[in-house]
Amino acid sequence: MADEEDEEVPPYTYEGERKDGEEVELSVTVEVDEKPRTKTSTVKLLGPREGKGRAAYTNGDTYEGGYANGARHGEGKYVYKAKGWTYEGGFAAGLRHGLGVMHYGNGERYHGFWREGLKSGQGTMYFASRDIYTGEWLGGKKHGSGVYYFHETGGELDGVWEAGRCISGSWTDRNGLAYTGRYENGLPSSDGEYLLPSGLKLKGYYTQAKEKGGAIALRWVQQAVIGPTAA
Structure with a gap:
């Protein structure tokens, strides 16, 4: 799955409101009997797309929903x-914006907020692996507070995320073993603490x-053993 900003809009046909x-005057001058004659008529031009409409794109995509100032805006469905x-x-100025659900072709889906075509704000991503991330996003990546659930191992990581x-x-x-600390390159790094199911604490880095x-390669350096803690 790749989170992408909406691509450049391909040509399409439109049906809708x-x-x-505006009305414009068109003038045509012709010569009749070697004398110029001008004919003027008033023509009403098509206005910008506004309200409800349907679009069929040359690449096979379709859209049905709201428009404003000629672009997708408001609630709609894009295939x-x-x-x-x-x-x-939701859409705004032609891009995914606001609350929405994206169903991806491999069974993955995202339900949450978007900004300018990318995941931003609170949202939940259901992955093909059956892992789940729920929390904050920014610019299409996990960013802020969030929890990642690992389906295969039964573990979960509750933390602060930055750029994914x-x-x-x-x-x-799943057995109750807990580690709290900092992470780098997706792995534990620097000071940390293990809490064993027995209540024993292991401190180190x-x-x-x-x-x-x-x-x-990770290397754990143990500095202290504390406990077991009181229940």
């Missing part, structure tokens, strides 16, 4: 034929080292 167009996507929700990656938070597995091939 319009504003009243991206080639991608297999369907978006239903967690930078600090608490990770808990992680170091990261890049290996040949680009993999990152």
Whole structure:
């Protein structure tokens, strides 16, 4: 799944409401018996698209919904034929904007807020892996407070995200083991703390080292053992 800003609008045919167009005078001068004669008529031009309408694009996409000042605006439904996507929700100035739901062709979907064509604000993403992220977004990426649920492992990461990656938070597995600390490159980094199901606390820090091939090796340095804590 890739979050993309709405692409340049391809040519399309439109059926729907319009504003009243302006009236213009057209003049044509011809010679009759070697004398110039001018004929003038008033023509009413088509106004900009405004209100409810339907568009059929040359690439197979379709849109049905609101228009304002000639662009998609208000509530509408856009079907991206080639991608297999369907978006239903708000638009502004031709872009996805406000609350809306995007169904992606691989079974993924996003339900939340958009700004200028990208995920921004509160929203929930359901991934093909059955993982779920719910929280804040900015510019199409996870950004702010949010929780990521891992379907396969049963764990969850509740933290602060920046440009799509967690930078600090608490990770808990299905057995109750919890780690709280900072993250870098999507992995634990620097000071952290483990809380075992027994109540025992392990304090220390992680170091990261890049290996040949680009993999990152983690090393946990334990500094203190505390507990078990009182229930």
